[in-house]
Amino acid sequence: MRGLGTESLRARGALKAAIAAVAGLAVLGLFVSACGTGGTGARDEGPAGSDSVAAATPTVSPSKVSKPVDAVKLVKDDPKVGAAVKRALKPCVADEYPVDVSYGSLTGGSADDIVVNVMTCGDAVGIGSYVYREQGHSYKNVFRAEEPPVYAEIDRGDLVVTQQMYEKDDPVSYPSSEEVITYSWSANRFSEESRTHTEYSNAVDGTESATPATN
Secondary structure, three states: OOOHHHHHHHHHHHHHHHHHHHHOOOOOOOOHHHOOOOOOOOOOOOOOOOHHHHHHHHOOOOOOOOOOOOOOHHHHHOOOOOOHHHHHHHOOOOOOOEEEEEEEEOOOOOEEEEEEEOOOOOOOOEEEEEEEEEOOOEEEEEEOOOOEEEEEEEEEOOOEEEEEOOOOOOOOOOOEEEEEEEEEEEEEEEEEEEEEEEEEEEOOOOEEEEEEEEE
16 A cells, blocks of 8 residues: 555656646747737847836936036126135136035025135135026026135035134134024025034144034
8 A cells, every 4th residue: 555655646746747847838938929929028139128227217307407607707707796705716726716616406496506615725714605596697696605714505405604713813723613504595585594603612732622502
């Protein structure tokens, strides 16, 4: 009885293997048939890689980044820029001017706004920060800060201006305090949203400790 049971199990195993092989051949036949037709299978004239990539690539909305502008000319031609800043705006090396330019959405216009920081050549101290908003075919100055050292930047749609404060006889590398002011655009102008004031105390070894105070 045991011998007959073993043979029966072997027969069943062989039958299952035969059925699996036939099923595999049937699936392969269907795949080949699909490849040869214009259905949903792979095309026989070449790889379908380009079609797959095109379908998987997400749609990117058009960029609002404006074409680069001549920031130096923009500042020099701006009547709102102080005469001292214009006099200091000279090339440091060859035709390289000490300006930082960034583009981003601050005022909700159809084009990106332009933030320009004018600095000194020697120690890169910010002497003027400006925001320009596109208006027609030109740019309008909608913000300026000319109390050095000053630096403006775009942070998550807000304008953040950092100003360092010096007491008498403070070295340039060690300001007495610092203020970080956040502005947001509303009613066609920038309004102050928050202000953080940090007092620095210079240690004997030249390191600084800070005590921030938020208004």
